[in-house]
Amino acid sequence: MSAPAPLARRIALQGGYETMCMLRNGEQLILAIVLPLLALVGLAVTPLLDPLTSPGTGRVDIATPGVLALCAMSTAFTGQGIATGFDRRYGVLRFLSTTPLGRTGLIAGKAVAVAVVLGLQVLVISAVALLMGWSPSPAGIAVAILLLALGAAAFTALGLLVAGTVRPEATLAITNLLWILLAAGGGIVIPPEALPGQLAGLVQLLPSGALGEALRSALLAGQFNFTAFLVLAGWTVLSGVAAVRWFKWS
Amino acid sequence: MLRSNRSDPPCLNIDGLVKDFGPLPSLEGKMVRVLDGVALQAYRGQVTALLGANGAGKTTTIECAQGLLSRDGGTVSLLGEDPARATSSLRARVGVMLQDGGLPPAARPLALLRHIAGMYSRPADIDALVARLGIGSFAGTPVRRLSGGQKQRLAMAAALAGDPEVLFLDEPSAGLDPQSRAIVFDLVRELRDEGLGIVLTTHLLDDAQRLADYVYIVDAGRTVTHGTVPDLINATRPTESGRVLTFEAVPGLDVASIVPGHLSAVETRPGSYTVTGPLAAADLAVLAQAWDAAGVMPTALQLSPRSLEDVFLEVSGKELP
Numbered sequence: 001m002s003a004p005a006p007l008a009r010r011i012a013l014q015g016g017y018e019t020m021c022m023l024r025n026g027e028q029l030i031l032a033i034v035l036p037l038l039a040l041v042g043l044a045v046t047p048l049l050d051p052l053t054s055p056g057t058g059r060v061d062i063a064t065p066g067v068l069a070l071c072a073m074s075t076a077f078t079g080q081g082i083a084t085g086f087d088r089r090y091g092v093l094r095f096l097s098t099t100p101l102g103r104t105g106l107i108a109g110k111a112v113a114v115a116v117v118l119g120l121q122v123l124v125i126s127a128v129a130l131l132m133g134w135s136p137s138p139a140g141i142a143v144a145i146l147l148l149a150l151g152a153a154a155f156t157a158l159g160l161l162v163a164g165t166v167r168p169e170a171t172l173a174i175t176n177l178l179w180i181l182l183a184a185g186g187g188i189v190i191p192p193e194a195l196p197g198q199l200a201g202l203v204q205l206l207p208s209g210a211l212g213e214a215l216r217s218a219l220l221a222g223q224f225n226f227t228a229f230l231v232l233a234g235w236t237v238l239s240g241v242a243a244v245r246w247f248k249w250s
Numbered sequence: 251m252l253r254s255n256r257s258d259p260p261c262l263n264i265d266g267l268v269k270d271f272g273p274l275p276s277l278e279g280k281m282v283r284v285l286d287g288v289a290l291q292a293y294r295g296q297v298t299a300l301l302g303a304n305g306a307g308k309t310t311t312i313e314c315a316q317g318l319l320s321r322d323g324g325t326v327s328l329l330g331e332d333p334a335r336a337t338s339s340l341r342a343r344v345g346v347m348l349q350d351g352g353l354p355p356a357a358r359p360l361a362l363l364r365h366i367a368g369m370y371s372r373p374a375d376i377d378a379l380v381a382r383l384g385i386g387s388f389a390g391t392p393v394r395r396l397s398g399g400q401k402q403r404l405a406m407a408a409a410l411a412g413d414p415e416v417l418f419l420d421e422p423s424a425g426l427d428p429q430s431r432a433i434v435f436d437l438v439r440e441l442r443d444e445g446l447g448i449v450l451t452t453h454l455l456d457d458a459q460r461l462a463d464y465v466y467i468v469d470a471g472r473t474v475t476h477g478t479v480p481d482l483i484n485a486t487r488p489t490e491s492g493r494v495l496t497f498e499a500v501p502g503l504d505v506a507s508i509v510p511g512h513l514s515a516v517e518t519r520p521g522s523y524t525v526t527g528p529l530a531a532a533d534l535a536v537l538a539q540a541w542d543a544a545g546v547m548p549t550a551l552q553l554s555p556r557s558l559e560d561v562f563l564e565v566s567g568k569e570l571p
Contacts, residue, residue, distance in 0.1 A: 098318065
């Protein structure tokens with residue numbers, strides 16, 4: 001009699017498979033690695049962040065936490081959102097949910113892939129930033145890793161919410177457009193205090209601004225930004241519940 | 251296991267199945283009942299076909315049976331379990347081939363099959379499956395570049411990757427070239443003989459006639475009649491004769507005036523004629539004399555018992571495409 005492979009093996013297999021799909025996709029690689037690297041270098045060589053620098057805190061120190069936050073948004077929201085939208089269109093979600101993997105295993109596999117790709121992004125960005133003179137606050141590193149995981153969860157839930165409710169072409173447009181808008185003015189790479197007055201308060205309530213601010217607090221000053229953490233946790237719960245409620249498998 | 255023992259417990263038992271879709275904007279926000287009391291039993295070692303026109307409810311029925319759709323009424327038992335609450339153990343025993351394939355366009359066939367096989371503790375022999383379905387020649391080609399027949403054969407292999415006990419095939423001959431069709435049909439018969447319970451949907455009478463041990467005719471969300479193909483064909487209603495004569499000749503013959511009065515005749519397409527009724531040998535002589543008098547020689551002539559198509563027309567009042 002046929003039997004399923006153990007749950008952990010099914011999830012690990014699907015996670016590995018989805019990771020390879022993401023790494024083999026050229027557009028995804030540009031979004032995941034090339035654009036964040038360009039943002040890092042761009043912010044380090046231009047005077048855009050100069051109003052926020054101080055003795056001992058250079059451009060790259062302010063830029064790097066935001067670029068790490070941008071990586072989470074690239075992979076979890078835009079990358080996984082688009083991939084899931086097209087999987088849904090082609091019936092891949094339906095087919096895989098008839099195998100022992102099931103719907104839960106499928107979502108868990110996607111989460112594994114996001115975590116692995118984000119881990120690789122963090123290694124690449126951190127290595128380049130360290131070469132450029134980045135000196136993160138050692139006290140904030142553990143907190144920053146936890147915040148990145150929470151940010152990835154919030155953006156994965158948001159990406160799946162979009163992918164599971166509209167056509168894949170619309171998912172492609174929405175997640176790319178939001179990525180550009182939030183990267184430019186969402187408080188993620190450019191801190192809210194460097195944005196025009198009215199925007200500053202608003203962006204701190206966005207998942208992008210909250211993740212950017214929380215990572216900057218941790219890696220610049222070694223502090224735990226409780227307000228930003230609460231905002232991010234709120235987005236994770238709300239979009240998670242909404243995705244479970246409204247996600248359409250076909 | 252040997253064939254066709256309908257006294258064994260069914261591997262799939264559907265009773266009173268109801269499914270509503272909606273509310274739909276196209277119906278001013280109303281619900282539409284797409285399944286209205288479907289009942290069927292499928293058995294191991296048999297091919298059970300759901301035959302019906304597009305929109306009759308065949309795919310909805312098997313998607314409720316697979317657990318892909320929730321139901322609004324009735325009971326479904328798949329290998330003794332409720333597919334609406336399918337566990338991974340149940341899913342491991344059931345293979346599914348979806349109508350749209352469900353294969354990722356960027357995937358390569360062999361790698362995809364090995365990935366799917368990894369979800370099972372005792373998967374099928376993938377190399378043997380690849381050889382059996384002739385997948386070797388395109389094992390490394392991305393799915394998006396495959397022909398319809400190649401995709402369909404790959405979807406069949408994917409459905410069999412876990413060595414299932416029950417196999418669902420939704421329109422298995424869709425998009426198949428004659429060669430793929432022969433491969434797929436042979437494999438379906440072989441799997442049936444090995445004891446798999448196979449449930450397929452089709453809108454093609456030919457598929458049902460060639461593959462099915464047992465046929466359910468589905469119309470407007472109900473199973474309207476069922477039986478083996480010979481049973482269905484031989485279940486002649488008392489008011490009707492079981493013979494049909496078709497012939498082809500020049501178009502435009504006044505066929506209604508040349509056949510004897512107790513028969514009816516129509517020109518179904520230009521040059522194609524169908525004569526129905528209690529045909530006797532003497533009627534053939536009358537027809538032959540009329541052709542001779544009109545200087546007409548038919549180019550084709552066939553005398554047949556009722557076809558499955560007649561049964562279908564009789565029970566549903568509709569023609570299949």
